[in-house]
Amino acid sequence: MNLQPKALAFVREPRKLIGAILLLSAVILILYIPVTKNRRLMTIGIMAFMYIALGESWNIGAMTGLFSIAHSAFFGLGVYGITITLTRFQGPVIAGILAGLILNIILAVIIGGISSKLSGLYFTMALIGLSATIYSLSVQWVSLTGGSSGISMPRAYLLPKRTLYFIALGIAVLSMIFYVFLRRSKAGTCFVTTRENPSLAAALGSNVPFWRILSTVLSASMAGLCGSFYAFHLMSNNSEVFSGAYSLKIMMVSIVGGINSVWGPVLGCLLIIMDEYIRGSMPSGLAPLSVVIYALILILMALVKPAGLASFFEKPGDRHAAKN
Amino acid sequence: MLLKIENATTRFGGLVANDHINMEIEKGDIVGLIGPNGAGKSTIFKSIVGFNPLSEGRIFFKGQSLSGKMTHKICRLGITCTFQHAQLFTNISLEESVLMGAYCRKKTKAQARALALEMINFTGLAGREKLKISGLNMFERKKAELAAALATGPELLLLDELFAGLVPTEIQRMLDLIRRVHGELGITLFIVEHVLRVIMSLCTKIYVLEYGHVIAQGTPESVTQNPLVIKAYLGEDYDASRDIQS
Numbered sequence: 001m002n003l004q005p006k007a008l009a010f011v012r013e014p015r016k017l018i019g020a021i022l023l024l025s026a027v028i029l030i031l032y033i034p035v036t037k038n039r040r041l042m043t044i045g046i047m048a049f050m051y052i053a054l055g056e057s058w059n060i061g062a063m064t065g066l067f068s069i070a071h072s073a074f075f076g077l078g079v080y081g082i083t084i085t086l087t088r089f090q091g092p093v094i095a096g097i098l099a100g101l102i103l104n105i106i107l108a109v110i111i112g113g114i115s116s117k118l119s120g121l122y123f124t125m126a127l128i129g130l131s132a133t134i135y136s137l138s139v140q141w142v143s144l145t146g147g148s149s150g151i152s153m154p155r156a157y158l159l160p161k162r163t164l165y166f167i168a169l170g171i172a173v174l175s176m177i178f179y180v181f182l183r184r185s186k187a188g189t190c191f192v193t194t195r196e197n198p199s200l201a202a203a204l205g206s207n208v209p210f211w212r213i214l215s216t217v218l219s220a221s222m223a224g225l226c227g228s229f230y231a232f233h234l235m236s237n238n239s240e241v242f243s244g245a246y247s248l249k250i251m252m253v254s255i256v257g258g259i260n261s262v263w264g265p266v267l268g269c270l271l272i273i274m275d276e277y278i279r280g281s282m283p284s285g286l287a288p289l290s291v292v293i294y295a296l297i298l299i300l301m302a303l304v305k306p307a308g309l310a311s312f313f314e315k316p317g318d319r320h321a322a323k324n
Numbered sequence: 325m326l327l328k329i330e331n332a333t334t335r336f337g338g339l340v341a342n343d344h345i346n347m348e349i350e351k352g353d354i355v356g357l358i359g360p361n362g363a364g365k366s367t368i369f370k371s372i373v374g375f376n377p378l379s380e381g382r383i384f385f386k387g388q389s390l391s392g393k394m395t396h397k398i399c400r401l402g403i404t405c406t407f408q409h410a411q412l413f414t415n416i417s418l419e420e421s422v423l424m425g426a427y428c429r430k431k432t433k434a435q436a437r438a439l440a441l442e443m444i445n446f447t448g449l450a451g452r453e454k455l456k457i458s459g460l461n462m463f464e465r466k467k468a469e470l471a472a473a474l475a476t477g478p479e480l481l482l483l484d485e486l487f488a489g490l491v492p493t494e495i496q497r498m499l500d501l502i503r504r505v506h507g508e509l510g511i512t513l514f515i516v517e518h519v520l521r522v523i524m525s526l527c528t529k530i531y532v533l534e535y536g537h538v539i540a541q542g543t544p545e546s547v548t549q550n551p552l553v554i555k556a557y558l559g560e561d562y563d564a565s566r567d568i569q570s
Binding site for chain 1: 373375394395396399403406411412413414416417420421423424425427428429433436469472473475476481548
């Protein structure tokens, strides 16, 4: 019998209480930063929000077991799609976003198609090959991409920092809502069963190749949209956006935060905040050392909390065998 | 005729797992398939649900050829199976696992969920919906797999060693459950089983496979008295009458 009012549930579950307090303070902080007009804090916020959205996008791929180690390919196509449309073809912003989306959907269908033929190591190799191809193209196709020096967005599209901050916040919140919506829908059930046991899922009537491709397309499109946004933030874009460093950061945000949890990327973006902060405060000669710190954190997390930071806020029995 | 298998042959390289197999299943039957390990029982099951394409021959379900059809399409037509080692969706809740099956015929989540809960109740797993599959014991996992298969609304259900690894009291309860699946839900059953007590007490017709060939077929009594079967599978000194009564 449960006669206690619902609000008291927090008292009985301290984990949820801590979570609620942290969430409340985060919301206050997020709303306070634009008031301070501190450009550096706003930049850190923009990066953190963008990585939340990228992390959710990675998580949607992970729902079907797609372990995307080359997520920057999708992200970079978004960046280049909009930059090239705006500079080379003087098209409207919406055309640029669509260009990035279409490129991403094409790439995602290819990758999703490969993933239903190849598995494990071979799929990973194919993915690395594809992303290396795209990176090379972005460097070599100088007339279109500007080569390794990249291309800049037209000055007319320079947006105020505060506007960018709120757009980024919107993207992050929308991506979280989308993740939750998707996870609870029929597609979510078909995605996770594909990851757990594709043969059984097929025997139960699930069109496994279709769901694999759909999750890749959704994941890629979200990453591409983040890229389109990032182009406005960075303004001078170059092939760096296709690099492994971005893929690695996206994976770290998702894995350290916790795969298969909407709060995972939110907690994982603490890493990005730390990254931006440390890089800003350290003497420039020491900056490369930050990689060592990330590596140590990743190893530590793998040893201590393999299920990710988000698992701190779950009941101990939630993830495995609650026997009662 | 619900299912008709014509000259089904499956070769894996040089190995012939199924050699010109002919089988017929009528609506309402409970058909058993027995044979020593490696006789090709699971292979023919996998061919029916579209996991292994046949090298030769054809399979018809209600007069419609299943050749070249993908597994999920075959499930839509009304055939599903349970797997040999109760391989479920380990990290997913019981409710969502059964929900996956229910989405086969129900379009909205509310309808699918209602059907999933009905099947969870039917298999006697009520109250455990929110548990992950990894939190269930072997008996419960087998029932969960059965519930998920039933939620797809099959006309023909293939059970691959559903009783393996169960203790005698659980076998009895599972037998009762399977009889209800047949009687109350009206589902035709095709069963691969090593537990002979199950085969003998459930089946109306039995096929015996050895080295990919059908060596005998008929009622449980006739099959167990067939000298070929006794020699190949049951051993020289098997007493059929004892098993039938137990």
